[in-house]
Amino acid sequence: MAKSSKSSSARPAAPKPGPATTTARTAKVSAAPEITTGVGGEVHQTASGHQLRLTTNMGHVIADDQNSLKAGPRGPTLLEDFILREKITHFDHERIPERVVHARGTGAHGFFELTDSLADLTTARILGEVGEKTEVFVRFSTVAGSKGSMDLARDVRGFAVKFYTRDGNWDLVGNNIPVFFIQDPIKFPDIIHAAKPEPDRGFPQAQTAHDTFWDFIAMTPESMHMIMWIMSDRTLPRSYRMIEGFGVHTFRLVDAQGRSTFVKFHWRPKLGAQSVLWDEAVKINGADPDYHRRDLWNAIDKGDFPEWELGVQLFDEAFADSFDFDHLDSTKLIPEELVPLRIIGRMVLDRNIDNHFAETEQVAFCTANVPPGIDFSDDPLLHGRNFSYHDTQLIRLGGPNFHQIPINQPKGCPFANFQRDGHMQMTVPKGRVAYQPSLLDPRNAREDPVAGFKSFPAPVEGTKLRARSETFSDHYSQARQFFLSQTEPEQNHIINALVFELSKVETAEIRERMLGHLSNIETSIATRVATGLGFAGAIPVVDAAQPTRRDLELSPALSILAKTTPSLLGRMVGCLVTEGSDASLVNAVRDAVTDAGAKFLVVAPTVGGVTLSDGATQAADYQLQGGPSVLFDAVVVAASEEGAAQLLKEASAIDFVHNAFVHLKVIGHSRASQPLLDKAGVVPDAGVVALGKGAGATFVKTAGVGRLWDREPSVRTVF
Ligand code: HDD
Numbered sequence: 001m002a003k004s005s006k007s008s009s010a011r012p013a014a015p016k017p018g019p020a021t022t023t024a025r026t027a028k029v030s031a032a033p034e035i036t037t038g039v040g041g042e043v044h045q046t047a048s049g050h051q052l053r054l055t056t057n058m059g060h061v062i063a064d065d066q067n068s069l070k071a072g073p074r075g076p077t078l079l080e081d082f083i084l085r086e087k088i089t090h091f092d093h094e095r096i097p098e099r100v101v102h103a104r105g106t107g108a109h110g111f112f113e114l115t116d117s118l119a120d121l122t123t124a125r126i127l128g129e130v131g132e133k134t135e136v137f138v139r140f141s142t143v144a145g146s147k148g149s150m151d152l153a154r155d156v157r158g159f160a161v162k163f164y165t166r167d168g169n170w171d172l173v174g175n176n177i178p179v180f181f182i183q184d185p186i187k188f189p190d191i192i193h194a195a196k197p198e199p200d201r202g203f204p205q206a207q208t209a210h211d212t213f214w215d216f217i218a219m220t221p222e223s224m225h226m227i228m229w230i231m232s233d234r235t236l237p238r239s240y241r242m243i244e245g246f247g248v249h250t251f252r253l254v255d256a257q258g259r260s261t262f263v264k265f266h267w268r269p270k271l272g273a274q275s276v277l278w279d280e281a282v283k284i285n286g287a288d289p290d291y292h293r294r295d296l297w298n299a300i301d302k303g304d305f306p307e308w309e310l311g312v313q314l315f316d317e318a319f320a321d322s323f324d325f326d327h328l329d330s331t332k333l334i335p336e337e338l339v340p341l342r343i344i345g346r347m348v349l350d351r352n353i354d355n356h357f358a359e360t361e362q363v364a365f366c367t368a369n370v371p372p373g374i375d376f377s378d379d380p381l382l383h384g385r386n387f388s389y390h391d392t393q394l395i396r397l398g399g400p401n402f403h404q405i406p407i408n409q410p411k412g413c414p415f416a417n418f419q420r421d422g423h424m425q426m427t428v429p430k431g432r433v434a435y436q437p438s439l440l441d442p443r444n445a446r447e448d449p450v451a452g453f454k455s456f457p458a459p460v461e462g463t464k465l466r467a468r469s470e471t472f473s474d475h476y477s478q479a480r481q482f483f484l485s486q487t488e489p490e491q492n493h494i495i496n497a498l499v500f501e502l503s504k505v506e507t508a509e510i511r512e513r514m515l516g517h518l519s520n521i522e523t524s525i526a527t528r529v530a531t532g533l534g535f536a537g538a539i540p541v542v543d544a545a546q547p548t549r550r551d552l553e554l555s556p557a558l559s560i561l562a563k564t565t566p567s568l569l570g571r572m573v574g575c576l577v578t579e580g581s582d583a584s585l586v587n588a589v590r591d592a593v594t595d596a597g598a599k600f601l602v603v604a605p606t607v608g609g610v611t612l613s614d615g616a617t618q619a620a621d622y623q624l625q626g627g628p629s630v631l632f633d634a635v636v637v638a639a640s641e642e643g644a645a646q647l648l649k650e651a652s653a654i655d656f657v658h659n660a661f662v663h664l665k666v667i668g669h670s671r672a673s674q675p676l677l678d679k680a681g682v683v684p685d686a687g688v689v690a691l692g693k694g695a696g697a698t699f700v701k702t703a704g705v706g707r708l709w710d711r712e713p714s715v716r717t718v719f
Pocket of ligand 1: 099100101102105123139141142157158159160173175176179180184185188248249330363364365383384385388389390392393413
């Protein structure tokens with residue numbers, strides 16, 4: 001017989017599954033809890049303290065949030081249950097479209113402070129008043145991957161800054177690379193479709209190493225400069241705290257007299273730019289796909305606030321006219337050796353978000369958001385972007401009122417106009433007049449011809465046509481300049497990245513055409529990549545019609561390594577310990593590493609930690625299998641004799657040491673750990689240091705230098 005609700009009601013009352021509702025409402029609260037949510041629930045006095053009442057969205061206090069309303073304990077669920085319906089309906093609608101590019105991002109709050117005034121060049125107060133602090137929100141992102149993709153994809157990083165200035169929001173929507181793939185926005189959907197998962201199969205995710213991407217590139221000579229950058233270590237950052245940022249386009253600064261100066265914006269990280277190796281990136285993605293967002297969150301949480309300098313390159317029409325390249329072409333940069341950076345301010349990220357969706361997901365950037373005193377150049381890509389960003393928010397955030405979402409509202413100044421209605425109007429505009437001019441409401445918002453935004457009156461004339469300027473046509477000279485300005489290890493990485501990516505391309509014709517482009521950049525790049533691909537044929541000639549490539553002055557500022565100042569500041573040191581590890585060694589290294597401004601993190605066979613040689617308990621930050629050496633910048637292997645013997649049977653311990661070695665990291669070790677080092681294939685060199693007396697100072701001195709680049713040719717093939 002089917003169990004009817006009637007028959008079940010004859011049984012003893014069934015216990016309610018899950019915690020009783022009342023538990024949540026009367027939970028013992030030791031002190032008045034901080035009521036931080038945005039829900040409008042009432043605070044209710046209980047015997048043990050204050051408790052926020054759980055309510056529906058309409059404010060009805062909920063008595064039972066564990067059980068839906070049924071006809072009898074086993075009976076059908078009743079449609080009447082408005083509490084269930086509201087909760088499920090809201091859940092069903094929780095997702096919004098992810099960004100078509102830059103879907104995976106992480107955000108943080110902070111401030112910008114001007115240190116050098118540009119008041120003589122611009123009316124924008126944020127760039128004129130020294131000492132002025134302006135609230136900012138920054139969103140870092142990868143480009144190609146979906147929201148759930150891994151952080152260490154080989155990809156450009158977005159570096160979007162929203163300044164809540166007193167003159168309105170200013171969005172500097174940049175990348176960690178100063179040039180772009182294309183010159184005309186009409187190509188943007190094509191390059192993105194080519195890079196994204198192939199539409200018939202839906203993969204690969206967050207990767208450019210596939211046929212469609214390289215097919216598009218092989219047919220697009222204007223992308224060659226960007227290709228050199230994206231195949232470089234720039235696309236494998238060690239941390240968001242360690243990336244440079246670039247506004248890419250030429251913008252204008254406009255002064256009170258209406259005079260204009262061209263400007264390019266650059267962010268410089270205080271910790272220096274740093275990258276990881278490709279093999280390391282692949283392994284970090286497995287060990288911690290959230291490596292970058294966790295790193296940023298943890299640093300801010302612990303008070304290690306990341307900081308960047310804002311630099312500007314300023315130039316006038318005369319320089320623009322004399323420059324070999326068109327300053328309106330986003331595939332070109334102006335070398336710092338030609339127009340040096342002037343540092344004008346600093347940005348500090350000092351507050352983590354409260355809610356990922358409300359802030360990082362809903363933040364809406366647009367290159368067109370500029371305060372009076374900043375204006376656009378005629379870079380066609382910028383003009384396309386000025387349209388695209390606002391447009392995309394309409395579908396992503398659901399309508400024209402997305403500027404009312406708290407993260408998008410101007411905070412530095414009020415806003416007032418007669419735009420009305422639309423989906424999700426959150427304000428209640430008052431009065432009968434929703435227009436101007438008006439005699440009925442003369443005190444309402446009106447234009448201000450003095451303080452208001454005025455476009456720079458650039459003279460414009462021309463025949464209407466679809467064409468690309470001749471001044472945009474040299475696609476190889478700056479690509480060559482970039483490659484030749486890199487240090488040897490950096491050049492090797494570009495070659496190996498090209499070999500890796502093109503080896504994933506199944507169509508031989510695409511691979512070969514790419515060799516032709518590489519040869520136009522620099523012959524040795526093409527021959528080295530051809531060797532790596534095992535290609536013995538003749539390298540095809542492509543785009544012979546292009547203007548002859550030129551040899552430009554090298555620009556050391558384009559290299560990360562050439563600018564690196566060795567330091568442990570902001571880095572992470574992982575120390576592998578076992579039962580009986582030498583307490584004096586561990587403590588000495590911890591103290592020295594911490595004094596040097598790095599984090600000292602302990603990896604142990606169990607997360608419960610170990611007992612050191614002096615009997616003290618050493619807590620662990622990571623269990624060995626969850627704390628591989630790829631997570632750290634340098635490592636210490638501090639095993640005791642017995643511990644080392646046990647770790648010889650532990651694959652993750654051998655990997656820990658082996659990977660630290662092949663990722664060119666400094667390895668400090670106890671003498672007792674030597675058998676583990678031997679088993680892991682560690683060959684003694686300047687970066688492998690036995691730690692004894694003065695362990696802390698020895699380790700910090702060696703690790704402060706960074707990676708052992710000389711080791712690289714002995715651990716992997718450099719084509
Ligand atoms: Fe873009 C997002 C950076 C060219 C169209 N872009 C987006 C973001 C960054 C950039 C950092 C993420 C913003 C965020 O965190 O919300 N984009 C760039 C740079 C470019 C560039 C530095 C070249 C100099 N973008 C570009 C072009 C177009 C777009 C040429 C279209 C014509 N970009 C978009 C977009 C996105 C976007 C589709 C997706 C989500 C969004 O705007 O808000 O509109």
